[in-house]
Amino acid sequence: xxxxxxxxxxxxxxxxxxxxxxxxxxxxxxxxxxxxxxxxxxxxxxxxxxxxxxxxxxxxxxxxxxxxxxxxxxxxxxxxxxxxxxxxxxxxxxxxxxxxxxxxxxxxxxxxxxxxxxxxxxxxxxxxxxxxxxxxxxxxxxxxxxxxxxxxxxxxxxxxxxxxxxxxxxxxxxxxxxxxxxxxxxxxxxxxxxxxxxxxxxxxxxxxxxxxxxxxxxxxxxxxxxxxxxxxxxxxxxxxxxxxxxxxxxxxxxxxxxxxxxxxxxxxxxxxxxxxxxxxxxxxxxxxxxxxxxxxxxxxxxxxxxxxxxxxxxxxxxxxxxxxxxxxxxxxxxxxxxxxxxxxxxxxxxxxxxxxxxxxxxxxxxxxxxxxxxxxxxxxxxxxxxxxxxxxxxxxxxxxxxxxxxxxxxxxxxxxxxxxxxxxxxxxxxxxxxxxxxxxxxxxxxxxxxxxxxxxxxxxxxxxxxxxxxxxxxxxxxxxxxxxxxxxxxxxxxxxxxxxxxxxxxxxxxxxxxxxxxxxxxxxxxxxxxxxxxxxxxxxxxxxxxxxxxxxxxxxxxxxxxxxxxxxxxxxxxxxxxxxxxxxxxxxxxxxxxxxxxxxxxxxxxxxxxxxxxxxxxxxxxxxxxxxxxxxxxxxxxxxxxxxxxxxxxxxxxxxxxxxxxxxxxxxxxxxxxxxxxxxxxxxxxxxxxxxxxxxxxxxxxxxxxxxxxxxxxxxxxxxxxxxxxxxxxxxxxxxxxxxxxxxxxxxxxxxxxxxxxxxxxxxxxxxxx
Ligand SMILES: Nc1nc2c(ncn2[C@@H]2O[C@H](COP(=O)(O)OP(=O)(O)OP(=O)(O)O)[C@@H](O)[C@H]2O)c(=O)[nH]1
Numbered sequence: 001x002x003x004x005x006x007x008x009x010x011x012x013x014x015x016x017x018x019x020x021x022x023x024x025x026x027x028x029x030x031x032x033x034x035x036x037x038x039x040x041x042x043x044x045x046x047x048x049x050x051x052x053x054x055x056x057x058x059x060x061x062x063x064x065x066x067x068x069x070x071x072x073x074x075x076x077x078x079x080x081x082x083x084x085x086x087x088x089x090x091x092x093x094x095x096x097x098x099x100x101x102x103x104x105x106x107x108x109x110x111x112x113x114x115x116x117x118x119x120x121x122x123x124x125x126x127x128x129x130x131x132x133x134x135x136x137x138x139x140x141x142x143x144x145x146x147x148x149x150x151x152x153x154x155x156x157x158x159x160x161x162x163x164x165x166x167x168x169x170x171x172x173x174x175x176x177x178x179x180x181x182x183x184x185x186x187x188x189x190x191x192x193x194x195x196x197x198x199x200x201x202x203x204x205x206x207x208x209x210x211x212x213x214x215x216x217x218x219x220x221x222x223x224x225x226x227x228x229x230x231x232x233x234x235x236x237x238x239x240x241x242x243x244x245x246x247x248x249x250x251x252x253x254x255x256x257x258x259x260x261x262x263x264x265x266x267x268x269x270x271x272x273x274x275x276x277x278x279x280x281x282x283x284x285x286x287x288x289x290x291x292x293x294x295x296x297x298x299x300x301x302x303x304x305x306x307x308x309x310x311x312x313x314x315x316x317x318x319x320x321x322x323x324x325x326x327x328x329x330x331x332x333x334x335x336x337x338x339x340x341x342x343x344x345x346x347x348x349x350x351x352x353x354x355x356x357x358x359x360x361x362x363x364x365x366x367x368x369x370x371x372x373x374x375x376x377x378x379x380x381x382x383x384x385x386x387x388x389x390x391x392x393x394x395x396x397x398x399x400x401x402x403x404x405x406x407x408x409x410x411x412x413x414x415x416x417x418x419x420x421x422x423x424x425x426x427x428x429x430x431x432x433x434x435x436x437x438x439x440x441x442x443x444x445x446x447x448x449x450x451x452x453x454x455x456x457x458x459x460x461x462x463x464x465x466x467x468x469x470x471x472x473x474x475x476x477x478x479x480x481x482x483x484x485x486x487x488x489x490x491x492x493x494x495x496x497x498x499x500x501x502x503x504x505x506x507x508x509x510x511x512x513x514x515x516x517x518x519x520x521x522x523x524x525x526x527x528x529x530x531x532x533x534x535x536x537x538x539x540x541x542x543x544x545x546x547x548x549x550x551x552x553x554x555x556x557x558x559x560x561x562x563x564x565x566x567x568x569x570x571x572x573x574x575x576x577x578x579x580x581x582x583x584x585x586x587x588x589x590x591x592x593x594x595x596x597x598x599x600x601x602x603x604x605x606x607x608x609x610x611x612x613x614x615x616x617x618x619x620x621x622x623x624x625x626x627x628x629x630x631x632x633x634x635x636x637x638x639x640x641x642x643x644x645x646x647x648x649x650x651x652x653x654x655x656x657x658x659x660x661x662x663x664x665x666x667x668x669x670x671x672x673x674x675x676x677x678x679x680x681x682x683x684x685x686x687x688x689x690x691x692x693x694x695x696x697x698x699x700x701x702x703x704x705x706x707x708x709x710x711x712x713x714x715x716x717x718x719x720x721x722x723x724x725x726x727x728x729x730x731x732x733x734x735x736x737x738x739x740x741x742x743x744x745x746x747x748x749x750x751x752x753x754x755x756x757x758x759x760x761x762x763x764x765x766x767x768x769x770x
Contacts, residue, residue, distance in 0.1 A: 269342030359448025558624030
């Protein structure tokens with residue numbers, strides 16, 4: 001047996017930081033909710049972080065757990081199901097609900113019975129066959145051990161959408177989950193969204209097991225998919241199973257740890273029958289078992305030592321090592337099967353119990369705002385004072401539904417909870433556990449659990465406590481919208497329109513609404529065409545408001561590429577009180593953010609006026625001087641100025657800064673930036689020429705091409721403006737067989753010609769309005 005270099009490092013130099021442990025984690029960050037949009041600091045603090053340190057804190061917390069706490073926590077799993085579009089998350093979750101007894105019958109996504117899967121509860125989801133909102137449910141799984149004993153586990157499960165347009169749903173689910181099942185298609189392998197989801201999991205330090213689905217399809221190749229997980233996702237992964245049969249003859253899997261063949265029998269594959277391993281698979285099973293142990297030796301010290309001594313680890317040693325390294329985010333165990341063909345889903349549930357952490361094995365931290373935001377560990381003790389996070393809001397039949405993850409203490413019906421941000425106190429009149437759109441009343445939920453409540457006024461990401469503690473938790477990453485649309489309700493009745501807009505904004509932080517005073521239009525912004533289309537459709541269906549929409553507009557940014565010194569005086573004396581302000585300073589380009597600073601000495605400009613200048617700066621950044629889009633990458637520093645004893649005021653200094661900003665901006669070689677998207681297109685090979693033609697026409701920069709047995713994938717960078725309406729163009733060019741996804745990558749300057757056109761268009765619009 002050969003030993004990987006990494007395992008040698010781990011055995012002989014155990015101080016080496018494990019590569020997979022230093023991922024990104026919102027949970028452990030020192031970022032206050034106010035700063036939650038700036039994740040750079042989070043990344044940095046976590047890169048320096050180290051799982052060993054985290055583990056020390058977890059061990060410390062464990063010491064305080066009572067026997068009851070332990071019993072409760074060890075049986076809880078908060079998990080998410082995430083994947084690329086159409087990998088089968090919803091189909092998989094439907095099986096989970098069926099096998100756990102949560103639903104009595106299986107219904108398919110776009111199934112002939114027209115019922116639709118349980119977790120796609122919205123009509124639109126059922127019609128389109130896509131998941132739009134993440135749905136939460138809970139269920140119980142009786143896990144049978146090898147010795148025949150049964151242990152009941154309690155799962156809170158969230159099925160998340162695959163489309164990048166609904167990415168916020170994935171972000172908020174991962175923020176509160178302790179583990180995830182990453183579903184990968186056995187034919188397509190790792191796809192663009194798999195990589196996005198993986199990045200999100202790393203951001204929140206979520207351990208994951210992988211399920212290779214669609215093993216019943218022609219061309220299924222789990223070994224290729226595992227290879228891609230290792231290479232593309234840079235996650236050490238190895239199979240725990242080998243399939244028995246293929247395509248329509250897929251009968252079950254061999255558990256290579258216990259060396260047992262597990263067949264799914266019964267109409268819905270509900271009976272697991274244990275048999276001898278088929279003769280023709282024995283060699284493959286041993287080969288893959290060795291590979292599993294070898295991979296584990298690379299990430300786990302115990303197995304590495306046994307490996308060096310050439311001792312075969314026991315079943316328990318292998319399982320313990322998988323658990324340790326999965327929770328430490330160094331390894332992802334891979335299971336395989338077919339959700340649609342009812343094969344091998346039950347083993348994923350066993351693996352969730354065996355290898356994913358319970359809420360007591362994950363470190364969650366907050367900031368104590370009563371002690372200058374000192375970091376605090378949250379302890380999942382039943383008797384601790386309550387701390388919980390409102391991670392999702394939804395308008396339900398009975399008012400606003402707030403999803404809460406309880407981090408410590410418990411929530412009881414009738415109890416008062418305090419919103420740390422607003423200081424508001426609310427009595428909990430109802431407490432429910434969610435089961436897709438249905439709910440079940442409960443009196444109490446303990447630490448580590450997820451529940452929902454009504455009548456709590458808050459925003460997504462607010463922390464609640466019992467009123468004594470002043471803790472806040474870091475919130476989730478909210479990406480900036482990239483696309484906008486002017487929207488006008490057809491009827492004069494604006495009440496329902498406002499209601500819908502308010503509700504959608506509260507529920508979804510990536511859906512933004514602005515009223516453009518110049519054009520007198522309401523502008524909605526979001527993550528993509530589909531995202532906005534869904535909201536316009538929901539307004540019609542749920543609020544009876546039909547709307548007319550303009551053409552989608554790119555959310556450009558305005559920036560500068562040179563520095564400029566300014567000396568600006570704002571003076572107004574037309575009877576009554578005058579206005580006077582003078583500021584002197586510099587304007588300079590800055591990477592990816594805006595910044596206001598002042599270095600005024602000797603009280604030449606009083607503090608209050610300087611604050612007004614800062615306000616003026618931020619107002620100016622909201623509407624750029626060239627085409628009225630947001631400013632990005634600009635630093636304004638005020639070094640000096642003068643005041644007038646009578647005519648100076650905060651108002652005068654604010655206005656003065658806005659004018660000075662405009663003047664200096666226009667003198668600093670202004671540039672318009674446009675969003676560049678990473679476009680991933682997959683289609684059958686015969687359409688490769690057509691697709692390349694489409695992308696060339698759009699001046700896309702091809703970054704990668706991959707040929708599969710039947711399909712090809714092209715990854716390219718392309719300006720968002722060229723991608724509007726692409727769904728129908730691609731459909732027409734590939735006989736409806738092509739698929740694509742768009743993800744924001746970066747901002748880049750538009751060409752001088754385009755800049756000229758955009759400015760001319762903007763000026764024309766302004767003239768028309770006059
Ligand atoms: N052959 C085969 N098809 C499957 C399997 N699992 C799911 N499908 C099909 O794949 C399609 C997509 O399944 P979904 O469960 O909606 O996938 P999803 O990942 O939830 O989709 P989004 O939420 O829209 O991203 C459906 O037509 C399913 O019937 C499987 O194991 N084998």
